[in-house]
Amino acid sequence: MGIAASAAGPEALAWIVRMMPYGWISTAILLLPFTVALATPLIGRGNRRRTTWLMTGTAGVCLVLATLLFPAIADGEVLRQTFAWAPGLGLEFTLRVDGLTWLFLILVSGIGLLVGIYATYYMPPEYPLVRFFSLLLGFMGAMLGIVLSGNVIQLVFFWELTSLFSFLLIGYWHHGKSARDAARTALIVTVTGGLCLLAGVLVLAHITGSYDVDAILAAGGRIRASPLYLPALVLILLGAFTKSAQVPFHFWLPQAMSAPTPVSAYLHSATMVKAGVFLLLRFWPVLAGTEPWFWIVGGVGLATMLVGAWAATFQHDMKAILAYSTISHLGLITMLAGLGSTLGVVAAIFHTVNHATFKASMFMAVGAVDHETGTRDLRRLGGLRHVMPITATLAVIAGAAMAGVPLLNGFLSKEMFFAVALGANHGLVLDTLTVLVAVAAAALGVTYSLRLVGGAFFGPLRHDYPREPHEPPRWMRFPIGILALACLAVGIFPAWVVGPLLRAAALSVLGPQLPPYNLALWHGLTMPMLMSVIAFVAGCVLYVLGRRRIAARDDAPLIGWTSALHGFERVLAFLTTTLPDLQQRVFPSRKLQVQLLLVVLLAGVFGFLAVQPPPAPVAMHGMHVDPAFALLWLLGIACAIGAATQAKFQRMAALILTAGTGLVVCITFVWLSAPDLAVTQLVVESITTVLLLLGLRWLPKRIRELAPLSPVARYHRVRDAVVAIGIGVGLASLAYAVMNHLVADSASRFYLEQALPGGGGRNVVNVILVDFRAMDTLGEITVLSVVALTVFALLWRFRPAAESIGAPRARGSTPGQAEPHTDRDPRAWADQLAIPGFLILLIAPVIALFALHLFLRGHDLPGGGFVAGISVTMTLIVLYMAAGARWVEARLKVAPARWIGAGLLLAIASGLAAVVLGDPFLTAYHGHWTLPVLGDVPYNSALLFDFGVFAVVSGASALMLVVLAHQSLRRVVPAPDAVRDAGEAES
Amino acid sequence: MEAVLAIAIGALAGSGVWLLLRPRTFQVIIGLTLISYAVNLFIFAVGGVRVGADPVLGAATDPSRYADPLPQALVLTAIVIGFATTALFLVVLLTSRGFAGNDHVDGEDGTP
Incomplete structure (x- = not known):
């Protein structure tokens, strides 16, 4: 740790501090995990060793970089590195390092390193490490982001990001229902808390007028005096309590134990659940010291500590014991922060570190037991010290630290905690209660630690394990050993090992006036020592006397009412079932048709109200009508009305009529000086028609009934026709009015004037899309990608109706006649389509070349990424139609999902490049290079972004069409299980 | 020209709305396509109807000589997104047909 640096001479140290590019070190610490997380699937696929090196190497480099920062913050300094973000809103992306941040940087990267090593051996070989480590690295980056945030909005962003990664990691084994449920519960609780936190920091920012952490920290008096103090406090505390699993939001944490053990060790004991504590400590200087703070934070912490310890005592699953124990210890830290004394803050920081070390090692030891024996149930374990002596020794050390045995770090922070509890004198009954609860929780801690270690490793060796247990691999024991060593080292030489970093962290929270505290193994015969002894003896007695009775119970007595999980489920049930039921009761019908009618009517009414009173009529121009244009639209309207009447029985005809209308729209765009729109409309029209044609096959046959319409049906039709005509007439008059009330000077003028000098392109539409409003386009292509993936996911599980599974009748053959193509012999089809x-x-290659042409000229002439992307898809469709999917896929590697990913990454990367160069996100550069032979060569970085758009659009449209086309392909010869599945869907 | 375009927008929207209120899923999807034509034309028309304006910047510096690019940019992305939503609706339609066994919007046959 950073101690070595302080051993050097002061001049040398000062020189080092001056020379270090600290700002860039913190930037690197933040960016590295995210970058490697993205790169891991590409580099590490199929290679466990390389994947492991990516994970551990990244964590190791972050650890080393973080260590380098220590000399710069050791005496309470603050390092800041700011980047432009949204200057107009007063937002800067700020990386801020102080003592508290530094402590968390070391914890997150250090334990990340150890967990990485451990997980390599823990994770079963049949599960790919790539996804696991990629998510773990992403989490690491998000967690580092929280602690490095120098801006509250940024903090909330990373905060929510950790919840998301936690969700993905808890649900890593997503085949199990329990893992999925647990992941969902954790996500709902922590993300809701995160939203409260967002609201809370917005209130803080409103009070102080700044989003900057330092500015907020400097405005403590103003915040506490503000009438908005209480709402801000409650909202921020909701964020902290949900994340740190405080009562009554603690229920998600035991459930989250469905995650693989490395995740439990890393996220759910050592780091993520400490984010709430970090938040409490971060804002301690401005929020603490008031009555509400004391009552809420102290009270919740006290309750959590006791409930957690009591529940932990009665668990049988070793991981569940650790989960409740974690809740209890988090409650302890919260309470220390809540008491409002400065010594409490020191103790809270100290215990955060100690808990992370002993709990992570304990989790890993339990994981080793689970890994070797195949069970975590204490009632089925015993005597493992005979077969796993080294693991048993390490578990005893970690367990002893958890119980607070002298010579270990847990003892020291417990002593400090007792001292704080004794020092609390608010003159309230809570003071005495704190002392009593402190001793009780400590005693229970001794009991469950004894149960955990004693139950698994001691007693007679059992022979009925699911697997034959033996020592885990050396590198699986190594991380446990390092952490156990840390417990011992801190416990024996506290002042030397942990003194400087504790001082730096405390300085960053409390300022230069630190309370007197003494980090030593032996303080003499003091009151805290006596409390320790009482707790220890009581815990042992409870274990010896109550062991059998506890083993016979299924759950913890007395606290059934605290099972907040039921409450949570009831709230969810209310939101997802009762509320929609209520809405349907208020709404006149359950039928979608009726509801849609109401929506349409409502839209019509609002549209009508919006133009009241009607604008004064102006001189009508546009009365001279081009007869050709009128004729064109006569055709278009006829097609539309034809489609409307035919869509029920003649789907194919309706589809072609719709496409006819689309073509008329396309010609209209040409007529009215919009070639870009015309060409886009043309290609989109084509692929939409192909798409719908592919879908037609799965719809049921519908034959026109000869019977006359029932009166109800006739009434429905008349009613709908009236509504439709009303909307049509309304929209037509609105359109006419708008076209005659044009605004003379709109925003378009700016774009027209700036497109060439500012964007370097002559096609203003394309310049708007890829340069001026590139952020909007990025949003568009993201939506497009999401839709394409949704289509893919839906079709993945698609079960067609049984009667459409059979091959469609070949065209031209009539029933009764011998049907040569019923078995869909591919060669027969090929013959039929040989010439086309x-x-x-x-x-096909010509179309592809044309697509490239459209793309390259897009900035100066009609074209661009959107239309080029769809043209490429058309090439693909044409090939599929001509030669069949199998032929194409045997010769071309069609991986549209990858195009989407690559396109999005390219678009974002081209935007980030501008940030690196010091400009706002998505700034485009253009100019001319003068090259020796070629002369003047123009360049424009917007082309890169447009290429991203191109890749996303082609990938998304191709993905949707290809998966739909494959539905027919995979049903050519219905496999037995496909038939069975289809039957299930029908029943 | 304006009058023709306005009538066209109204007719497309009317046909679309009528189909939107029909009970069969395929009718609804065709209806949505027609409505999206109408809406795209409407947004486009807000920029002003110009015959023979230059779409691409040339030598002239007077902005009024060119077609309004802003509604065009809006409509261009709307066309592409419209394709994506049509695809999504189609797949939802097919899945619902697979699960419910019929193509009624409510998943239960009975009313015409």
Whole structure:
């Protein structure tokens, strides 16, 4: 740790501090995990060793970089590095390092390193490490982001990001229902808390007028005096309590034990659940010291500590004991922060470190037991010290630290905690209560530690284990050993090992006036020592006397009412079932048709109200009508009305009529000086038609009934026709009015004037899309990607109706006649389509080249990424139609999902490049290079962004079409299970 | 020109709304397509209807000589997103057809 640096001479140290590019070190610490997380799937796929090196190497480098920062913050200094974010809103992306941040940096990266080593051996070989480590690295980056945040909005962003990674990691074994449920519960609780936190920091920012952490920390008096103090406090505390699993939000943490053990050790004991504590300590200087703070934080902490310890005593699953024990210790830390004394803050920081070390090692030891024996149930374990002596020794050390045995770190922070509890003199009954609860929780801690270690490792060796147990691999024991060593080292030489960093962290929270505290193994025969002895004896007695009775129970007595999980489920049930029921009762019908009618009517009414009173009529121009244009639209309207009447029985005809209307729209765009729109409309029209044609096959046959319409149906039709005509007439008059009330000077003027000098392009539409409003376009392509993936996911589970599974009747053959193609012999089809197929194969490369042409000229002439992307898809469709999916896929590697990913990454990377160069996100650069031979060569970085758009659009449209086309392909010969599945869907 | 375009927008929207209120899923999807045509044309028309304006910047510096690019940029992305939503609706339609066994919007046959 950073101690070595302080051993050097003061001049040398000062020189080092001056020379270090500290700002860049903190930037690197934040960016490295995210970068490697993204790169891991590409580099590490299929190679466990390389994946492990990526994980441990990243954590190791972060650890070393963080260590380098220590000399700069050791005496309470603050390092800041700011980047422009949204200057207009007063937002800066700030990385801020002080003592508290530094402590968490070391914890997160150090334990990340150890967990990485451990997980390599823990995770079963059949599960790919790539996804696991990629998520773990992402979490690490998010957690480092929280502690490095020098801006409260940024803090909330990373805060929510950790919840998301926690969700993904808890649900890592997503085949199990319990893991999925647990992941969902954790996500709902922590993300809701995060939203409260967002609201809370917005209130803080409102009070202080700044989002900057340092500015907020400097405005403590103003915040506490503000009438908004209490709302801000409650909202921020909701964030902290949900994240740190405080009563009554603690229930998600024991459930989260469905996660793989390395995740439990890392996220759910050592780091993520400490984020709430970090928040309490971070804002301690401005929020603490008031009555509400004392009552809420102290009270919740006290309750959590006791409930957690009591529940832990009665668990049988070793991980459940550790989970409740974690809740209890988090309650302890919260309470220390809540008491409002400065010594409490020191003790809270100290215990945060100690708890992280002994609990992570304990989790890993339990994971080793689970890994070797195949069970974690204490009632089925015993005597493992005979077969796993080294693991048993390490577990005893960690367990003793958890119980607070002298010579170990847990003892020291417990002593400090007792001292704080005794020092509390608010003149309230809570003072005495604190002391009593402190001793009781400590005694229970001794009991459950004894149960955990004693139950698994001691007693007679059992021979009925699911697996034959033996020592885990050396590198699985190594991380446990390091942490156990840390417990011992801190416990024996506290002032030397942990003194400087505790001082730095305390300085950053409390300022230069630190309370007197003495880090030593032996303080003499003091009151805290006596309390320790009482707790220890009581815990041992409870264990010896109550052991059998505890083993016979299924759950913890007395605290059934605290099972907040039921409450949570009831709230969820209310939100997802009762509330929609209520809404349906208020709404006149359950039928979607009726509801849609109401929506349409409502839209019509609002549209009508919006133009009241009607604008004064102006001189009507546009009365001279081009007869050709009118004729064109006569055709278009006829097509639309035809489609409307035919869509029920003649789907194919309706589809072609709709496409006819689309073509008229396309010609209209050409007519009215919008070639970009025309070409886009043309290609989109084509692939939409293909898409719907692919879907037609799965719809049921519908034959026109000869019977006359029932009166009800006739009434429905008349009613709907009236509504439709009303909306049509309304929209037509609105459109006419708008076209005659044009605003003379709109925002378009700016774009027209700036497109060439500012964006370097002559096609203003494209310049708007990829340069001026690139952020909007990024949003668009993200939506497009999400939709494509949703389509893919839905079709993954698609079960067509049984009667449409059979092959469609070939065209031209009539029933009764011998049908040569019923078995869909591919060669027979190839014969039928031989000549068009050959022609198409010739044309396909031309279309592809045309797509490239459209893309490259997009900045100056009609074209661009959107239309080029869809043109590429058309090439693909044409090939599929001509030669069949199998032929194409045997020759071309079609991986549209990857195009989407690559396109999005490219678009974002081209935006981030601008940030690196010191400009706002998505700034485009353009100019001219003068090259020796070629002369003047223009360049424009917006082309890169447009290429990202191109890749996303082509990938998304191709993905949707290809998966739909594959539905027919995979049903050509219905596999037995496919038939069974379809039958299930029908029943 | 304005009058023709306005009538066209109204007719497309009317046909679309009528289909939107029909009970069969395929009718609804065709209806949505027609409505999206109408809406795209409407947004486009807000920029002003111009015949023979230059769409691409040339030598002239007077902005009024060119077609309004802003509604065009809006409509361009709307067309592409419209395709994506049509695909999504189609797949939802097919899945619902697979689960419910019929193509009624409510998943239960009975009313025409």
